Amino acid sequence: MNMTLAEETTLLTRQELLARLKDVGARRYHHQHPFHLRMHRGELTRGQLQAWTLNRYYYQSRIPIKDSLILAKSDDPAFRRAWRKRILDHDGDQDGYGGVEKWIQLAQASGVSREQVVPCTRVLPGVRYAVDAYLALVRDHSLLIAVASSLTELFSRDLISLRMDQLKLHYPFLTPGLAYFEGRLTQAPEDAEFALDYVSTHAKTRAEQEQVIGALEAKCAILWAQLDAIDYAYVTPGNTPPDAFVPDCE
Amino acid sequence: MNMTLAEETTLLTRQELLARLKDVGARRYHHQHPFHLRMHRGELTRGQLQAWTLNRYYYQSRIPIKDSLILAKSDDPAFRRAWRKRILDHDGDQDGYGGVEKWIQLAQASGVSREQVVPCTRVLPGVRYAVDAYLALVRDHSLLIAVASSLTELFSRDLISLRMDQLKLHYPFLTPGLAYFEGRLTQAPEDAEFALDYVSTHAKTRAEQEQVIGALEAKCAILWAQLDAIDYAYVTPGNTPPDAFVPDCE
Numbered sequence: 001m002n003m004t005l006a007e008e009t010t011l012l013t014r015q016e017l018l019a020r021l022k023d024v025g026a027r028r029y030h031h032q033h034p035f036h037l038r039m040h041r042g043e044l045t046r047g048q049l050q051a052w053t054l055n056r057y058y059y060q061s062r063i064p065i066k067d068s069l070i071l072a073k074s075d076d077p078a079f080r081r082a083w084r085k086r087i088l089d090h091d092g093d094q095d096g097y098g099g100v101e102k103w104i105q106l107a108q109a110s111g112v113s114r115e116q117v118v119p120c121t122r123v124l125p126g127v128r129y130a131v132d133a134y135l136a137l138v139r140d141h142s143l144l145i146a147v148a149s150s151l152t153e154l155f156s157r158d159l160i161s162l163r164m165d166q167l168k169l170h171y172p173f174l175t176p177g178l179a180y181f182e183g184r185l186t187q188a189p190e191d192a193e194f195a196l197d198y199v200s201t202h203a204k205t206r207a208e209q210e211q212v213i214g215a216l217e218a219k220c221a222i223l224w225a226q227l228d229a230i231d232y233a234y235v236t237p238g239n240t241p242p243d244a245f246v247p248d249c250e
Numbered sequence: 251m252n253m254t255l256a257e258e259t260t261l262l263t264r265q266e267l268l269a270r271l272k273d274v275g276a277r278r279y280h281h282q283h284p285f286h287l288r289m290h291r292g293e294l295t296r297g298q299l300q301a302w303t304l305n306r307y308y309y310q311s312r313i314p315i316k317d318s319l320i321l322a323k324s325d326d327p328a329f330r331r332a333w334r335k336r337i338l339d340h341d342g343d344q345d346g347y348g349g350v351e352k353w354i355q356l357a358q359a360s361g362v363s364r365e366q367v368v369p370c371t372r373v374l375p376g377v378r379y380a381v382d383a384y385l386a387l388v389r390d391h392s393l394l395i396a397v398a399s400s401l402t403e404l405f406s407r408d409l410i411s412l413r414m415d416q417l418k419l420h421y422p423f424l425t426p427g428l429a430y431f432e433g434r435l436t437q438a439p440e441d442a443e444f445a446l447d448y449v450s451t452h453a454k455t456r457a458e459q460e461q462v463i464g465a466l467e468a469k470c471a472i473l474w475a476q477l478d479a480i481d482y483a484y485v486t487p488g489n490t491p492p493d494a495f496v497p498d499c500e
Contacts, residue, residue: 028492125471126478129379136382221375224491225479228376231489232482239481241474242278 012209014200020213021196025155028220031162035231040162042170046111047247049171051234053107054116054245058123059131059226060103060180064090066138070150073143082194089187102180109177111248122245126229134222137215144208148199148215152223153192160184262459264450270463271446275405278470281412285481290412292420296361297497299421301484303357304366304495308373309381309476310353310430314340316388320400323393332444339437352430359427361498372495376479384472387465394458398449398465402473403442410434 012020030036038044039052067086074080092098097105107117116122138146160181167174203209233240240246262270280286288294289302317336324330342348347355357367366372388396410431417424453459483490490496 034488125383125475126376126380129383129472129475130376132383132386133375133379136386221491222379225375225379228479228482228489228491229475232478238284239478241471241478 008210009206011206017200017203017209017212018196020209021151021154021216024213024216024220025152028217028224029152029155029159030220030223030227031155031159033224033227033231035227036159036163040166042166044171045247045250046171046173047249048234049174050107050110050112050247050249051245052230053103053110054112054122055124055127055230056226057103057107057117058120058127059134060090061100061118061120062131062135064098064100066135069135069138070143070146073146079198086191089183097179099180099183102177102183106174106177106180109174111173112245116245122243124229124233124244125241126232127226130222130225130229134219137218137222141215142211144199144202145211145215147195147202148212149219150195151192151199151212151216152219153188154196156188156192157185160188258460259456261456267450267453267459267462268446270459271401271404271466274463274466274470275402278467278474279402279405279409280470280473280477281405281409283474283477283481285477286409286413290416292416294421295497295500296421296423297499298484299360299424300357300362300497300499301495302480303353303360304362304372305374305377305480306476307353307357307367308370308377309384310340311350311368311370312381312385314348314350316385319385319388320393320396323396329448336441339433347429349430349433352427352433356424356427356430359424361423362495366495372493374479374483374494375491376482377476380472380475380479384469387468387472391465392461394449394452395461395465397445397452398462399469400445401442401449401462401466402469403438404446406438406442407435410438 035044035052039049044052064087067083067090071080071083071087074083088098090099092101104114104117108114120128134149137149164178164181164185167178199212203212233244234247285294285302289299294302314337317333317340321330321333321337324333338348340349342351354364354367358364370378384399387399414428414431414435417428449462453462483494484497
């Protein structure tokens with residue numbers, strides 16, 4: 001994590017902290033990644049979308065594991081009750097599918113089967129290492145840093161909203177698989193508000209505030225690197241690494 | 251790790267195990283990576299070589315840490331005495347520079363300074379995650395798997411020998427920085443022979459032999475993914491991620 005300003009001692013106001021976090025998002029969130037830009041311009045092939053849904057499933061499938069690691073860090077039942085919602089959102093319950101299942105539906109809409117997606121055997125190593133780095137970040141650092149790493153959700157609503165429009169427009173075959181994004185439109189802002197309130201209250205020194213900002217930067221890099229790996233492997237012929245998923249169409 | 255054949259129970263002979271390991275190398279070792287192929291054809295720019303030396307320094311700098319984790323796994327003084335050589339090879343002693351210092355000299359020959367290289371602040375996230383995955387592989391698994399993950403050295407002599415010829419030919423400005431590879435020409439085969447003897451002796455079941463093969467596959471993927479990240483970021487304009495190193499020339 002970047003701790004360039006850790007020597008500063010003046011506590012940021014809540015508004016100043018939020019401004020710093022938004023600045024991180026403007027510069028580093030993956031809405032600006034070349035692969036997303038091409039996706040939203042309608043330039044991806046169906047095969048490239050298959051590679052995206054199959055690889056990103058590894059990230060999606062690790063979210064409730066990441067949230068379980070966060071639950072295990074807290075000794076506060078009220079915090080755990082609030083955070084538990086995220087595991088339910090992804091794992092579902094008797095009333096409906098969770099986000100992990102909905103992502104499988106998106107993968108199926110792109111043309112890859114449940115059997116190809118769920119075992120994660122053909123995930124790009126670069127995607128796997130990035131997601132595992134997220135689990136390590138959460139596991140090996142404080143609850144404050146772990147919560148702060150979720151703050152990318154501050155920026156996800158705008159990206160998901162744009163993405164839904166562009167996917168429907170350019171890749172209509174994906175339309176039956178968009179329930180995941182539909183759900184995240186309301187879940188992500190709720191989650192982001194809770195996490196922002198948490199870090200604003202619990203970062204009590206400037207050094208802790210800088211840890212919060214550094215955790216958001218680290219998480220942005222983790223999201224970005226996943227798209228680097230996908231873009232590298234599935235755009236230029238010859239770049240797909242040994243044993244990685246190969247789409248069944250262009 | 252790929253454990254596809256773990257259900258087999260027939261113990262492989264020493265020759266059969268070596269043949270399986272060589273087959274992994276033929277298909278997955280990074281001598282076949284597109285970035286290396288272009289390097290050896292003389293197609294890389296000086297800036298791309300700078301990006302390679304700076305990013306790969308993160309891997310080089312973690313080798314003695316990886317070997318220290320392996321030392322800490324063994325309760326056998328004879329094993330530790332033998333393995334300790336690797337730390338000396340990379341960290342050096344009063345009689346000479348080690349491999350880490352020699353890699354800095356290679357980076358300097360490419361045109362990046364010690365101050366740019368050593369802090370690792372501009373290393374690509376994708377390279378960092380891959381190298382950290384190597385440390386996790388060694389830290390979180392058995393001594394047998396940790397030793398087996400070093401078996402890529404079975405294949406490194408041929409690659410280094412070819413690389414030295416091609417670097418001198420196509421990029422003569424690197425010639426003063428090739429001492430690292432010179433040293434590895436003799437160190438790597440010695441180390442590989444020791445590790446091969448160790449895994450041949452200590453993998454006493456077919457399942458353990460498959461773990462050895464899986465560890466080599468996992469290590470090959472870790473080396474390959476580092477080059478994926480470098481190739482992605484420094485070949486196509488616009489792909490360099492936020493805050494990554496930017497070469498000072500084409």
